[in-house]
Amino acid sequence: MLLFTRPLPKLATSAKAFSDAGINAVGVATCDIIDVKSEYYAITTFMADNPVDIIIVTSVYAVAAAENAVKSLLKEHGSSTASQHTHSQHAQSIQRNLPLIIAVGDATKKKLTSALSQIKHLTILTPEKHTSEGILAMPQLNEANDKQVVIIKGEGGRQAIADGLDAKGALCQSFCVYRTEQLADPIYTKGWKVEDVRGIIATSEAMAAQLLRSQGNHILSLPWLTVSERVAASLEEIGVSKVCVCHRATDQALIAWVKDNWEY
Numbered sequence: 001m002l003l004f005t006r007p008l009p010k011l012a013t014s015a016k017a018f019s020d021a022g023i024n025a026v027g028v029a030t031c032d033i034i035d036v037k038s039e040y041y042a043i044t045t046f047m048a049d050n051p052v053d054i055i056i057v058t059s060v061y062a063v064a065a066a067e068n069a070v071k072s073l074l075k076e077h078g079s080s081t082a083s084q085h086t087h088s089q090h091a092q093s094i095q096r097n098l099p100l101i102i103a104v105g106d107a108t109k110k111k112l113t114s115a116l117s118q119i120k121h122l123t124i125l126t127p128e129k130h131t132s133e134g135i136l137a138m139p140q141l142n143e144a145n146d147k148q149v150v151i152i153k154g155e156g157g158r159q160a161i162a163d164g165l166d167a168k169g170a171l172c173q174s175f176c177v178y179r180t181e182q183l184a185d186p187i188y189t190k191g192w193k194v195e196d197v198r199g200i201i202a203t204s205e206a207m208a209a210q211l212l213r214s215q216g217n218h219i220l221s222l223p224w225l226t227v228s229e230r231v232a233a234s235l236e237e238i239g240v241s242k243v244c245v246c247h248r249a250t251d252q253a254l255i256a257w258v259k260d261n262w263e264y
Contacts, residue, residue, distance in 0.1 A: 001026060001192060002258065004201035005211055007180065008032040008187060009061070015189040017251035023258060026197075027189040030210035031180045033061045036155065039177040040065050043150065044072040046173060052099045053147040056135060056161060060108050062152040065177035067115040069152075070098065074119070098122050099150070100140060105130035107250050129247050131228045132160035145169035155179040180206065186214050199223045199262055203249050205231045212238070225257065 001024045006014045008029040018025040046052075047069055057066045101116075101124045103109035109126045116122055127134030135141070148171045151161055155176040162172045194215065200222055202208035208231065212219065223242040226232050227249040235243050246257040 001196045002199045002201060002262075003028060003192070003197045003211075004254070005030060005203055005207040007061075007207075008183070011187065011189060014251050018255060021255045021259070023255060025201075026192040028211060029183065029187045030207050030214065031182050033154075034179050034181050035064070036177055036179055039175045040068050043069040043152065043175045043177070044076075046175075047073050047150065048076050050148055050173075052150050054102060054140070054144075054149045055099045056102045056104075056149060056151045057108055057112060058104045058132075058151065058153040058157060058161070059178075060111050061154060061178045063108060063111045063115060065175070066101070066112060066152050069150075070101075070116060070119065070122075073098075100125065102126070102135060102138065102140070104132075104135065105249055106253075129228075130249060131230070131247075132158055132164070133230075135161055136164040141165065141168065141170075143168075146171065149173070150175065152177055182210060186211075194219065197222060199225065199258075201225045201254055201258075202231070202235070203227050203254075205234050208235060209238075223262070225254070 004014065004018070004025055004027050006027055006029055008031065011027045011029045015027040043065060055066060057063060098119070098121060101112060101122065103112055103124055103126050105126060109124055112124050125138070125140065127138050144165055146169060149165055151172060151174040153174060153176055155178070162174055165172050200219060202211065202224060203226065208226070217239065220239045221241065223244070224235055224240050225244050225246055226235060227246055229245055232243040232245050244261065246254055
């Protein structure tokens with residue numbers, strides 16, 4: 001049996017994906033995701049007053065805020081015209097000059113593409129490596145000097161993207177549109193015994209730490225799989241002896257990695 005971590009909103013979907021793939025796994029949510037609605041308004045206000053070149057969306061939980069911001073931008077500019085003919089021409093012009101959107105990973109891009117499917121001339125890209133460092137290495141950000149970048153993220157998230165873009169001369173504005181709230185007690189998808197667990201999948205450093213607090217250090221000796229070298233290094237620092245990395249955090253990517261590398 002495998003044990004995997006997911007935030008509560010994604011727990012059931014991931015559990016079904018592993019089950020459908022024939023992998024015996026129990027999911028654990030150590031945290032929930034809470035929207036910060038005031039930041040939704042802050043983004044739309046900022047984008048109405050400032051031309052934005054690039055929007056970076058760091059999580060699926062930031063997609064709703066990004067969708068709201070882009071649609072509000074189109075509505076704001078579209079409503080400023082008087083005649084229907086002028087309105088149509090102006091809307092087309094605005095759509096051709098929409099910001100480039102960078103999604104941190106495949107799941108985020110898929111959700112953005114679906115949410116914004118009616119908007120033409122919109123480009124959504126993902127980095128080769130689905131990490132902050134992967135975003136900073138994208139060729140589209142090589143010449144970021146004086147570009148206005150909006151970063152849509154969660155509270156307490158890393159500052160690596162903003163710091164890296166600041167160093168390149170970009171003008172960065174970050175909006176924390178959700179926060180992670182630790183659950184009083186972990187929620188599991190089914191009953192399980194720790195002695196039955198043969199491997200652990202932790203998709204973030206915070207959830208790995210929360211899992212260790214709830215289960216104790218005896219799980220350090222198990223094989224772990226995570227989604228970046230940074231998280232792997234942090235696990236090794238606290239005593240995990242066997243850590244592997246899958247560079248994509250989607251259920252499909254993790255399942256494929258498990259089938260290729262562990263005995264499933």
